[in-house]
Amino acid sequence: MSTKNTDFKNIERAARNREKTRKIITYVLLTIWALIVLFPFYWMILTSVKSYGAYNAEYIPQLYTLAPTFQNYVDAFTAVPLARYFLNTIIFTVITTGVMLMVTVFAAFAFARLEFRGRNLLFTLFLALMMIPNELVIITNFVTITNLGMRNTFTGLILPSITSVFYIYLLKENFEQVPDELYKAAKVDGTSDLKYLFKVLIPICQPTIVTITILKVIECWNSYVWPRLITDSPTYFLVSNGIQEIRENGFGRENIPAMMAAVVVISIPLIVLFLIFHKKIMEGVSRGGTKG
Amino acid sequence: MNTRSLKPWLYLLPAILFLTAFMVYPLFDVFVYSVEEGYNFASQTYSGTGIYNYSYVLHDQYFLQAVKNTFILVIITVPLSTGIALLISLGLNSLPKLKDLYQTIFFLPYVTNTLAVGLVFMILFKKTPYSEGFVNLLIHFFGGESVDFIEGPYWAKMFVMCFYTVWIVLPFKILILTSALASVDQDLYKAAKVDGTSRLRIFYKITLPMISPMIFYLIITGFIGAFKAYSDVVAIFGVNLNAAGMNTIVGYVYDMLYGDSGGYPSFASAAALILFAIVLTITCINLLVSRKKVYYD
Amino acid sequence: MKIVLDHLTKRFPNRNKDGGFVTAVSDFTFEIPDGKLVGLLGPSGCGKSTMLNMICGLEVPSEGRIYFGEDDVTELPPENRGVGMVFQSYALYPHLTVMQNITFPLENLKGKDKLTKEQMKAKALEAARLVQIEQLMERKPSEMSGGQQQRVAIARALVKKPRVLLLDEPLSNLDARLRLQTREEIRRIQKETKITTVFVTHDQEEAMSISDLIVVMSAGVLQQIGKPQEVYDDPVNLFVAKFLGTPAINVFTGKIRNHRLFIGDEPVMHVQEDDREVYVGIRPEGFILDENGPFTCALNRVEVMGRDTSVVSTHPLCENVVVRSIISTEDKPDPDAQDVHFFLKPQKTLLFDRNTQERIYYHEVPEAL
Numbered sequence: 030m031s032t033k034n035t036d037f038k039n040i041e042r043a044a045r046n047r048e049k050t051r052k053i054i055t056y057v058l059l060t061i062w063a064l065i066v067l068f069p070f071y072w073m074i075l076t077s078v079k080s081y082g083a084y085n086a087e088y089i090p091q092l093y094t095l096a097p098t099f100q101n102y103v104d105a106f107t108a109v110p111l112a113r114y115f116l117n118t119i120i121f122t123v124i125t126t127g128v129m130l131m132v133t134v135f136a137a138f139a140f141a142r143l144e145f146r147g148r149n150l151l152f153t154l155f156l157a158l159m160m161i162p163n164e165l166v167i168i169t170n171f172v173t174i175t176n177l178g179m180r181n182t183f184t185g186l187i188l189p190s191i192t193s194v195f196y197i198y199l200l201k202e203n204f205e206q207v208p209d210e211l212y213k214a215a216k217v218d219g220t221s222d223l224k225y226l227f228k229v230l231i232p233i234c235q236p237t238i239v240t241i242t243i244l245k246v247i248e249c250w251n252s253y254v255w256p257r258l259i260t261d262s263p264t265y266f267l268v269s270n271g272i273q274e275i276r277e278n279g280f281g282r283e284n285i286p287a288m289m290a291a292v293v294v295i296s297i298p299l300i301v302l303f304l305i306f307h308k309k310i311m312e313g314v315s316r317g318g319t320k321g
Numbered sequence: 322m323n324t325r326s327l328k329p330w331l332y333l334l335p336a337i338l339f340l341t342a343f344m345v346y347p348l349f350d351v352f353v354y355s356v357e358e359g360y361n362f363a364s365q366t367y368s369g370t371g372i373y374n375y376s377y378v379l380h381d382q383y384f385l386q387a388v389k390n391t392f393i394l395v396i397i398t399v400p401l402s403t404g405i406a407l408l409i410s411l412g413l414n415s416l417p418k419l420k421d422l423y424q425t426i427f428f429l430p431y432v433t434n435t436l437a438v439g440l441v442f443m444i445l446f447k448k449t450p451y452s453e454g455f456v457n458l459l460i461h462f463f464g465g466e467s468v469d470f471i472e473g474p475y476w477a478k479m480f481v482m483c484f485y486t487v488w489i490v491l492p493f494k495i496l497i498l499t500s501a502l503a504s505v506d507q508d509l510y511k512a513a514k515v516d517g518t519s520r521l522r523i524f525y526k527i528t529l530p531m532i533s534p535m536i537f538y539l540i541i542t543g544f545i546g547a548f549k550a551y552s553d554v555v556a557i558f559g560v561n562l563n564a565a566g567m568n569t570i571v572g573y574v575y576d577m578l579y580g581d582s583g584g585y586p587s588f589a590s591a592a593a594l595i596l597f598a599i600v601l602t603i604t605c606i607n608l609l610v611s612r613k614k615v616y617y618d
Numbered sequence: 619m620k621i622v623l624d625h626l627t628k629r630f631p632n633r634n635k636d637g638g639f640v641t642a643v644s645d646f647t648f649e650i651p652d653g654k655l656v657g658l659l660g661p662s663g664c665g666k667s668t669m670l671n672m673i674c675g676l677e678v679p680s681e682g683r684i685y686f687g688e689d690d691v692t693e694l695p696p697e698n699r700g701v702g703m704v705f706q707s708y709a710l711y712p713h714l715t716v717m718q719n720i721t722f723p724l725e726n727l728k729g730k731d732k733l734t735k736e737q738m739k740a741k742a743l744e745a746a747r748l749v750q751i752e753q754l755m756e757r758k759p760s761e762m763s764g765g766q767q768q769r770v771a772i773a774r775a776l777v778k779k780p781r782v783l784l785l786d787e788p789l790s791n792l793d794a795r796l797r798l799q800t801r802e803e804i805r806r807i808q809k810e811t812k813i814t815t816v817f818v819t820h821d822q823e824e825a826m827s828i829s830d831l832i833v834v835m836s837a838g839v840l841q842q843i844g845k846p847q848e849v850y851d852d853p854v855n856l857f858v859a860k861f862l863g864t865p866a867i868n869v870f871t872g873k874i875r876n877h878r879l880f881i882g883d884e885p886v887m888h889v890q891e892d893d894r895e896v897y898v899g900i901r902p903e904g905f906i907l908d909e910n911g912p913f914t915c916a917l918n919r920v921e922v923m924g925r926d927t928s929v930v931s932t933h934p935l936c937e938n939v940v941v942r943s944i945i946s947t948e949d950k951p952d953p954d955a956q957d958v959h960f961f962l963k964p965q966k967t968l969l970f971d972r973n974t975q976e977r978i979y980y981h982e983v984p985e986a987l
Contacts, residue, residue: 169586192339310432
């Protein structure tokens, strides 16, 4: 009996050791990837606080600096119109997201709660549109906007960026989860559709609406292709195009610290947004991802 | 029609207007453009209809290079990113502590501006007469020969492109797979444990089949996404992708549009439709395979 | 296979992460004889699932030992214990057919125990026949009813010929009709295989109806072990008395004065006990309707349910105010009467200490009333 007991103890210990090794390996590998993810961020911040002279004197890159400077940030806002790019992006993002929300909420409400002939057919057509790649329609949109003389205008930037069938779909599904009884109760009380939508449905579905808003803001902040096609005057550049412009022409090609300062400034808003809402954003993306 | 039946359409009107103008109409129009030969953007006239545009695109060296680049990118990054994401997710799910922290860190690339961070990657990989660049520093450290990854040999450029693509697409895949893994009924694992199932067998016989729908979803969307690679490539190699020899199919489409004097919408349309056909074919193949291999609830 | 649990304790770290513990199972000692069907009974959250997991080997106890027969299995992983487990959710692999599900445990066998495909199939069929699902072998779990899934889960647990079969809330996911049928089925399978079987339930009726032995636990502590009828007739404390039986036992605050048991001002019985404060528990079947009875309740209504008549009345000292009594149909009271009077059956009238809630075993003195 006693020998048997020690035997089990050995088995136990071996199993526990194996478990420990596995855990250590897991941590090491995950940490390596975490470093790969974080390193570019470290590098951009590091480079952005190195002085132009110091940076260019380094044949072998230094992994730290003892003489940080903020001159590059001053340059980023004075030598190139970074503030302008910023403001443009904010205008673009706010208007696009706002109009998108209105269009989406109304459409989702009509599909989810109102009865009309051809509803299912129309919704199927909407869903079919989700499969159309942007590359296919962007050509005609480019021609349309050009012909309307809306190149280098906010209208031209915003109009084709508004609708997203996917968000309509997401919100409609969410609206439909709200019990029918609430709608009927509201009808019995004589509530108008509009009031029901704003006083009942939207507050209940607020999490989804927040998700959609955040996703659209990220999309707008990072959009590059359409703005690039439709703007060629720096007055209307968004940050992505601004960065590209800075890279090609700004600062003189070799002023990399100043470029990095601009990169840091551009990256900060979304990262701050993410750090505040990271639970919501990740939940939203995974929900959106699995349903799309 | 009375007001009652009119009202739903009123709610839908904005969505329908926007979608018709910027999705439905362009969808048909792109076919029209693609068969209008000798289209002149300034005068908006064309000389005839036919398949010349397609033939031009298919014989264009730049297009063929773009197709080659895109295919290499797709073939390398889709399996690689899905595999790494699966490994990381498995690791994450086995950690009781720090899971949230790691998850948050791993998700960071999703919320960064592709163009901005691409510039950082360019600097990390670039080698100039004045500077070695960080990656070459590492290569030296391990005793290798330094390479200019940005303007050097083709394989080096391709490596950076794939690396950056994987870096960018991983957050989404990790997120999806981690939540798929977490949603597998824990009782299944307990049941397998009671039967003394080995770790490897649990993975192949339970975990993998249970999350296979998500894996296939990621593979399908991964293919579609990788075929549309563009802005991450621009971020690293700059706007003149043809000169760098690193253009992608989508890049070719945009270059055609952006060209001098309003560009060549006809060639762009033909190229876009060819891309669409490729993506559609691959997706169909994927779906056919998945129907056989994937367990659906 | 006899199962011995020796001073078993399980503590979990609590949620506040302050290093504190929650004790799920506390100092549990009992012996399950070989070949019996044992019901582990208690309200939800009382630690019975933890108990089952420890017997199974999914959790290691913080203190105490577990023996299967003479073997100490406390630290042994589940696969080396020879246990079969049926989970509450059944835990069937949804992507595998019934056949593949049942052969799954067999495919894990290595070395000299390894089986050929044919042997596995034969064993799976044998197990399937035992639970009568041999015609469903090619189905997937999603194509089966809850009851059928349950049978597959049992077959999968039995296919390795375990020494001990464990079932976690086996009937909770079934509808009422299937529940009756399935519990008979479990009884039959256990009788046929003679495997020592432990099942967990919060439903006392379920435990009473099929177990050889029931184990009542509350808040991680063993309350009582015994044959169902014994535990019902002879509960050791108020908790067990209240937990077993539908309708539940009627509990009154009472007192003993001068060898007479009082409920309120009415002396209802003569006992040998000395003066003390008590709880009086009277089973619904412990009332005898009689105009001369010493115990008076205000009549609410009379429900005739076939064989029995249920008299619903109220009494101010009853814990739930409402008193439920079941009498035979012939004794039907006048439904318009204000009050009903009862004699109490001494063997159905249980006394408990007011403070400790422990049972008071008393002697009744019948003729002296």
